Amino acid sequence: VLPPLPTDLTRLEGLAERSLSARAFGYVAGSAGTEATARANRAAFDRWRIVPRMLRDVAERDLSVTVLGTPMPSPVLLGPIGVQSIFHPDGELAVARAAAVEGLTMVLSTASSFGIEEVAEANGDGPRWYQLYWPKDRELAVSFLERAKTAGYTALVVTLDTFTLAWRPRDLDQAYLPFLRGIGVANYFGDPVFQKAVGGPVTEANRDMALLHWVANFGNPSLTWDDLIFLREHWDGPIALKGIQHPDDARQAVDAGMDAVIVSNHGGRQVDGAVASLDALPGVVEAVRDQATVLFDSGIRTGADIVKALALGARAVLVGRPYAYGLALGGQAGVQHVLRCLQAELELTMALSGAKRPDELHPEVLLRA
Numbered sequence: 001v002l003p004p005l006p007t008d009l010t011r012l013e014g015l016a017e018r019s020l021s022a023r024a025f026g027y028v029a030g031s032a033g034t035e036a037t038a039r040a041n042r043a044a045f046d047r048w049r050i051v052p053r054m055l056r057d058v059a060e061r062d063l064s065v066t067v068l069g070t071p072m073p074s075p076v077l078l079g080p081i082g083v084q085s086i087f088h089p090d091g092e093l094a095v096a097r098a099a100a101v102e103g104l105t106m107v108l109s110t111a112s113s114f115g116i117e118e119v120a121e122a123n124g125d126g127p128r129w130y131q132l133y134w135p136k137d138r139e140l141a142v143s144f145l146e147r148a149k150t151a152g153y154t155a156l157v158v159t160l161d162t163f164t165l166a167w168r169p170r171d172l173d174q175a176y177l178p179f180l181r182g183i184g185v186a187n188y189f190g191d192p193v194f195q196k197a198v199g200g201p202v203t204e205a206n207r208d209m210a211l212l213h214w215v216a217n218f219g220n221p222s223l224t225w226d227d228l229i230f231l232r233e234h235w236d237g238p239i240a241l242k243g244i245q246h247p248d249d250a251r252q253a254v255d256a257g258m259d260a261v262i263v264s265n266h267g268g269r270q271v272d273g274a275v276a277s278l279d280a281l282p283g284v285v286e287a288v289r290d291q292a293t294v295l296f297d298s299g300i301r302t303g304a305d306i307v308k309a310l311a312l313g314a315r316a317v318l319v320g321r322p323y324a325y326g327l328a329l330g331g332q333a334g335v336q337h338v339l340r341c342l343q344a345e346l347e348l349t350m351a352l353s354g355a356k357r358p359d360e361l362h363p364e365v366l367l368r369a
């Protein structure tokens with residue numbers, strides 16, 4: 001039984017604010033700086049309007065797609081979100097169960113509050129991808145990749161835009177960073193390579209040292225395009241680069257043999273004043289043509305938003321905050337509510353606009369307002 005959550009998912013944020021601690025809410029709702037990028041992400045959707053077409057026999061609809069070898073009932077994925085136990089005690093485990101029931105692909109963050117293996121178990125036969133925050137220590141990176149592969153994660157998402165956390169006033173003002181409270185470090189503390197570096201399993205005795213080691217290792221600002229060769233050597237499945245905004249970066253991803261790019265600005269959480277992710281999408285699509293898969297995130301709140309992103313060339317979209325709010329408000333059932341609403345609204349909006357399948361959506365479906 002699903003909790004009585006609103007079907008207008010834009011209302012979830014206000015409800016989550018009432019149910020979460022001020023710090024947890026600030027962490028999820030907050031963005032970088034003045035939050036201009038987060039606002040721009042939403043405003044960009046409003047500037048595109050759908051132009052519905054009539055009399056096109058849309059009785060039989062099929063939303064399914066295959067992305068990076070993963071069959072999906074609809075072009076919707078659960079984007080990587082770290083530290084989910086600050087929203088609900090079951091965190092990523094509840095999300096993994098919800099995703100499995102809906103048959104949708106979950107992308108697990110390196111910064112998850114439960115370990116790679118534990119989440120895989122909760123996810124069961126559900127499709128799952130792994131998101132890498134590429135740590136400085138290469139041996140640790142390889143360990144993460146091997147663990148993910150062994151635990152049945154089939155594609156790798158490498159997040160490039162967050163080698164360090166941005167200037168986020170809501171967190172700064174509340175002196176809040178979940179990681180320093182030991183939340184979101186499970187994959188590090190439980191890793192054999194990490195443990196070797198801190199002199200054994202993490203206990204009370206070496207915990208502070210382990211946290212400092214985490215801080216020093218979380219991201220690597222020195223990485224360049226040449227380093228992708230290293231990833232290719234250690235991951236034999238498909239790789240998607242997350243955080244691409246510039247057409248030239250998208251081209252470089254193709255040249256580096258990457259399978260996909262994810263047009264994303266991390267939901268506005270990294271560069272304040274950055275281009276709206278939806279505005280960056282057409283240029284990236286044009287740049288990669290058919291040479292790589294283009295996925296999209298940042299600002300998706302409704303099924304109509306998904307129609308617009310697909311029409312502008314995304315093969316599928318990743319949803320962020322909406323399912324985190326669902327988790328906060330209703331645990332597994334809350335996440336399922338969000339996923340069902342998004343897919344149902346997507347299907348209805350497509351059909352009422354004259355499209356039976358995602359591949360019938362093209363830029364001509366839209367008008368620039």
Ligand code: FNR
Nearest residue numbers: 028079080081082109111159266267298299320321
């Ligand atoms: C994120 N995001 C993120 N991305 C990633 O690659 N690894 C991560 O661990 C996280 N963690 C994370 C935590 C929280 C609280 C949020 C809100 C976001 C970014 C996420 O994958 C996605 O890019 C954005 O959330 C998309 O924007 P919307 O849908 O939230 O507007």
